[in-house]
Amino acid sequence: MSATVSPPLVYVRYLDHVLFKDMDPGAYSEPSVRETVGWLASENERAIQLIWERQLGEGATRQRATGLVILKADILELKHLNDRYIYKGKQGLT
Numbered sequence: 001m002s003a004t005v006s007p008p009l010v011y012v013r014y015l016d017h018v019l020f021k022d023m024d025p026g027a028y029s030e031p032s033v034r035e036t037v038g039w040l041a042s043e044n045e046r047a048i049q050l051i052w053e054r055q056l057g058e059g060a061t062r063q064r065a066t067g068l069v070i071l072k073a074d075i076l077e078l079k080h081l082n083d084r085y086i087y088k089g090k091q092g093l094t
Contacts, residue, residue: 007039012050013077014070033076038067047071048078 015031038050051067 006039009037009038009073009081011035011037011050011077011079011081013068015076031074036068037069037081041065041068042066043072045072046086048075 007011013033013035016034018028018030018032036050036052038052039054040048041051042049047069049067051065051070053064053067054065
């Protein structure tokens with residue numbers, strides 16, 4: 001298996017839009033605070049792109065991933081996570 005460089009793994013706490021339907025609008029006057037982790041795949045001056053799940057291996061016919069784009073103005077906290085393994089195959093917990 002060849003070594004590949006992964007984008008940094010990050011934790012993000014951010015403000016999220018709230019969708020309400022047939023509800024009292026007064027109960028939903030503030031954005032929701034959410035948190036997530038993922039690979040920081042890309043960023044520009046306005047937003048970051050996080051990838052949660054991605055396909056690995058040479059058998060992939062096309063690149064596929066699942067993730068989220070978050071506006072930087074909505075980010076409350078962004079932390080790079082260390083790359084220490086907690087579990088790695090048969091070696092168990094570290």
